[in-house]
Each structure stands twice: as C-alpha cells, then as structure tokens.
Amino acid sequence: MALQTMSLSGRKKEVSNKKMTFLERLYLWTIIKGMMITIGHLFTRKVTIKYPEQVRERSKVYRGQHLLKRDEQGRENCTACGLCALSCPAEAITMTASERKPSEKHLYREEKYASVYEINMLRCIFCGLCEEACPKDAIYLTESKVLVPSQYDREDFIFGKDKLVMPLTEAMKNAQLKNAN
Amino acid sequence: MDTAIIIEKSVLIVAVFALTMLMAMYATLAERKVAAWLQDRIGPNRAGKGGILQPLADGLKLFSKEEFLPDTPNKFLFVAGPAISMSVALMTSAVIPWGDKLEIAGRTVIMQATDIDVALLYVFGVLSVGVYGIMIGAWASNNKFSLMSAMRASSQMISYEVAMGLSIIALLMMTGTLSLREIAAQQSGMNWNVFYQPVGFLIFLVCSFAETNRTPFDLAECEAELIGGYHTEYSSMRMGFYLFAEYASMFISSTILAVLYFGAYNYPGMQWAVENWGVNVANIIGFLALFAKLCFFIFFYMWVRWTIPRFRYDQLMRLGWQMLIPLAIANIFVTAICILWSDGNLF
Numbered sequence: 235m236a237l238q239t240m241s242l243s244g245r246k247k248e249v250s251n252k253k254m255t256f257l258e259r260l261y262l263w264t265i266i267k268g269m270m271i272t273i274g275h276l277f278t279r280k281v282t283i284k285y286p287e288q289v290r291e292r293s294k295v296y297r298g299q300h301l302l303k304r305d306e307q308g309r310e311n312c313t314a315c316g317l318c319a320l321s322c323p324a325e326a327i328t329m330t331a332s333e334r335k336p337s338e339k340h341l342y343r344e345e346k347y348a349s350v351y352e353i354n355m356l357r358c359i360f361c362g363l364c365e366e367a368c369p370k371d372a373i374y375l376t377e378s379k380v381l382v383p384s385q386y387d388r389e390d391f392i393f394g395k396d397k398l399v400m401p402l403t404e405a406m407k408n409a410q411l412k413n414a415n
Numbered sequence: 416m417d418t419a420i421i422i423e424k425s426v427l428i429v430a431v432f433a434l435t436m437l438m439a440m441y442a443t444l445a446e447r448k449v450a451a452w453l454q455d456r457i458g459p460n461r462a463g464k465g466g467i468l469q470p471l472a473d474g475l476k477l478f479s480k481e482e483f484l485p486d487t488p489n490k491f492l493f494v495a496g497p498a499i500s501m502s503v504a505l506m507t508s509a510v511i512p513w514g515d516k517l518e519i520a521g522r523t524v525i526m527q528a529t530d531i532d533v534a535l536l537y538v539f540g541v542l543s544v545g546v547y548g549i550m551i552g553a554w555a556s557n558n559k560f561s562l563m564s565a566m567r568a569s570s571q572m573i574s575y576e577v578a579m580g581l582s583i584i585a586l587l588m589m590t591g592t593l594s595l596r597e598i599a600a601q602q603s604g605m606n607w608n609v610f611y612q613p614v615g616f617l618i619f620l621v622c623s624f625a626e627t628n629r630t631p632f633d634l635a636e637c638e639a640e641l642i643g644g645y646h647t648e649y650s651s652m653r654m655g656f657y658l659f660a661e662y663a664s665m666f667i668s669s670t671i672l673a674v675l676y677f678g679a680y681n682y683p684g685m686q687w688a689v690e691n692w693g694v695n696v697a698n699i700i701g702f703l704a705l706f707a708k709l710c711f712f713i714f715f716y717m718w719v720r721w722t723i724p725r726f727r728y729d730q731l732m733r734l735g736w737q738m739l740i741p742l743a744i745a746n747i748f749v750t751a752i753c754i755l756w757s758d759g760n761l762f
Contacts, residue, residue, distance in 0.1 A: 269719070275454070
C-alpha cells in the first residue's frame, strides 16, 4: 500500500470534491438527521453539578495544602535535610537548619531540625514531589479544600512554619487514635 | 349593545396582549432552557422553582441599567426604533383566531380581536413594517456597524418576503379567502392545510425563520463582524424592547404557522365535543390545542437554532432568490393544475 493512502487509525477518510447530487444539495435529509441528534440530547443525563449543594468528588490523589508532620509524641519529623527543596521543580521551598539543644528534645525528633521552613505558595505547583522525596515522612500534601487563600501582599504568600506545621492538638489526637487501635 | 361589544373587544385585546407579553417573556426562559438541555446542561434554575422567575429577574436587570443615548443627531428616531419593533410585533396578534366562539350570557363572543377580511394581507403588511424598526434604530445609532447589520437584516427580510408571499398565494388559491378565521374554519377535523400544501409549508417555514431573524438566518447579529448587531448602541429597556420584540414576533409567527397550516384551533373530534360538552368547553379545548401547536413551533425554532449553523451571506441570498422563489412559483403552478383537475376543468 502506498504511504499516502495508508491509515494508521483506520479512520482516515479521503476528501473528495465530487459534485453533490440534487437530493444532497437540498440538505433537507441532512438537516433532519442533525435535528434527530440534537433532540436525542434533550433526554440524555445532564452533566451539570449543582455546585454549592453538590460537590464534585475529589480524586484519590488530590494534593492540597502542605503539612509538616509531627510524630505521636508531638515532635516535628523534619530534619532539614533539604531533599524536598532539591526535588521541588518550582524552587518554592527554602529552609534553614539548626542543631537541637538538649532542652528541645520534646520538640524535635532528631538532632537537626528546620528553624525556618518556608514555601512560596505563588511558586508552588502542588506536584507533590516534595512529599515523594521526603525520607522522614515529614511533608505531606493534605486533602485540605483551601489551597491558598487570597492576600494583598506577595510576602503573605510565603507560608512559614506557623502555617505549615501540624497543630499539636492534632498530633495528640493522632497519638490517641493510634493507642486506641 | 354597543357598550357590550366595546367591553368584549377590550377584554379580548387585553387578554391577547397579556398572552403575547407572557409568551415572549417565557420564550426567553424557554430559549435558555432548551439551549441548555440540548447541550446536556440544566439551564437557569436559581430564580424561583426551576428558574420560573428568571424572566422577571432579567427584566429587572434591564430596567435598572443606565439608559445610554449615543451622540446622535437623530434622538427621536433612536427612541422610535425599538418602539416600532415592539408595536409591530404586538399588532400582528390582533387578527389571530384563538378559537371559534364562546357563548357567555346569551351572547356569542368571537375569540378574535378583529375579524377583518384581509387578515392575511394585514399580517404581511405589518410584518414588512417590522424591518423599519431595525433599520431606523440602527440608522439613528450613528454607528456604521449597526447600520451594516441593519442592511443585512433588511435585505434578508425583504428577499424572503417575496418567497413567503408566493408560498401563501398557493394556499390562497386553495382556500379562496384571506380571512384567517375562514381559513381556520376550513381546516376542521384533520383537514389541515399542511397535508395539501407540504411544499408551501416548507417554504413558509424557512421564510418565517428569515423574517424573525432566527438561526440559521441570524446574520443581523454577529459579535465577530459587527460588534453586536443593530442594537449595539442600545442599552437598558430599549435594548430589552428589541430582544423582546424578537421573541414576540417568534410567538406570532409560530401562531400564524399553526393557524395557516396546522389546523388552527381545530382538533379531531371537535364537532363531537361541541355536541356533547357544549360550545364553551369545546372551544377552550380548541384554544389549548392551538396553544400546544404554537408551543411546538416555538420549540421548533429553538431546536433548529441549536442544530444548524448559520448561512454565509451569499448562500442566504442564493437560497432566497434562486431556490425558494422558483420553488414557490412552481408550487403555485402545481396547485393550480391540481385545483383545475379536481374540478374536472382540465382538458
């Protein structure tokens, strides 16, 4: 078969400029056929989701706002290894590492921790690569419905540890749940 | 006696006026709903139950908009344009027979605002004035795009009026009268004109689409080429009047289609209903039958709108002048031969 006439999809249609017959030029039959198609759509199921009352189901891999996790004893998991920042394609993550003092053993799980951990939410694309890169189970993208609330200043979009770290109460709740199980 | 007639006619006129307005209002909602349904959507459903109050909300919005008057030397004509469109759209409904007759308190009430002998000519006359509303409004807008739109609309309407008139002549040869009331009465039972004049009906249908500026003949409105259309410079309720007039004339032309070709208020078994249930009940059912028929045609207008793309301008003119007019003339000849043949006068 010649290359020009080959069809990979099997749906190739040769275009022809042949003169239409009289019946074809009337278009009446074609119009009736078209109207039968549209009338069929009158009875199909509507795809609209009535938003405030109905909410579309989220995908299982939905990625919402980031969360820096604490373990069951309420200590921060993050050790400021920087792998998340390295993996981030948008270069949204920065951090400063610090050494844990003996008096801070109840706050941080390991000797090194992130004293500053910032994500620039204007740069973040919610790809979840930070979550995949993290060796310490520290950063997660949650199912939170709120992605980034609107702000007036660009600085406000840089989320620090105050917004990212899991609240202590939630850590306690997780611990209780785990004990109960 | 005279006061009784005045009261009777006033009530009829107000009723017909109210019906036309109501239908035009709800045609806007129906248009949006049908458009949505044909596209697998739901359509407006927030104002009232299932969107039933949407036309009121639309009207309120239009009323509360700023009435903008462009810098034009023809301020009077600018205001007159939508007024002409609207009054013309409403005037046509005067001659439509909504039913045969009612008997109220011993009086026979004809369900028609006026029964004039030349009702059909009146309808055509009034419809052709409709183009002035568009033309004057666009001319007074002092905007070349509006004017171009009006040129398109008026040349289209004038072209298709010819074919429309010719398609009606074949019908007139059959019925032998111009009175809509008599045409309606002749179609009693299932004796509908559409069975005798299918080609004439088709031509008339296509021309009604063109006359009401509906898709596929809606070249008068085009965002890409004309910014908006003949009503680009209009705002607030003047704009609303133009839009409203379109739906009112759609309602009227649906009614005329139903009256001329689809048996008007007649339904199978009307004679039986008159004998058994009385004149009043039979005629109210007749009115409902006419109403159902015209609702179907209004739906048909919308159905076509969301099925067929619009014509190019040269295609539009070719269809009008080179297809429909010769076809209408051929239809007249065939009808004439058939009439002679059935009378036994042929050969």
